[in-house]
Amino acid sequence: MSTIDQTIDVDVPVRTAYDQWTQFEEFPHFMEGVKEVRQISDTLTRWATEIQGVDREFDATILEQEPDVVVAWASVDGTMHAGRVTFEPLGPGRTRVTAHIEWKPESFVEKVGAAVGADDRQVKKDLHKFKEFIESRRTETGAWRGTVRDGHPMP
Structure with a gap:
């Protein structure tokens, strides 16, 4: 099992980042x-990925979602993959985004990549791209403000 923890601060309000x-x-x-x-x-x-030449498709379910606080998910088939992203307001226009991801490398290349920290570096790079994406836009492309607990949407 590989575990990745990365954090980045973005210069947008927590609602925008979330x-x-x-x-x-x-x-x-x-x-x-x-x-x-x-x-x-x-x-x-439903996800389609290509990482280091390996194509994968899998479904993931959202297990927990609370507006402006957290989104957590887990794969339901294929590669074991789960994560939790939290959002912490640092002021009226700044947010700390923290990603915690667990996954099971399967191929030799994935296992070597995880062992040398390539997956950790990739998540860090993706969070930086998220920062650039949302800060350049200054607004979200959409929103879903629903709450999910134990994989079930709440009224």
Whole structure:
């Protein structure tokens, strides 16, 4: 199991950072290796990735989502992948975004990459791209303000 923890501060309000993160279909704009994310339902996403020449498709379910606080997910098939992203206001126009990701490298290349910290560096790079993306726009491309607990949307 590989665990990655990265944090970045972005110069936008917490609501803007959080709302953008809920726009999963926009992830390919700032996440290297993510070819496509489709939102199937409020809690189900379908991912297509290509990382180091390895193509993968998997579904992930949103386990927890609280506006302006957290988005957490886990894969439901394919590669074991889970994560949690938290949002902490640092003032009226600044937010700390913290990503905690766990995944199980499968191929030899993935295992070597995880061992030398390539996956950690990639998440750090993707968070920097997220920072550039949201700060250059100054506004989110959309938002989903619903709450999810234990994988179920709350009324």
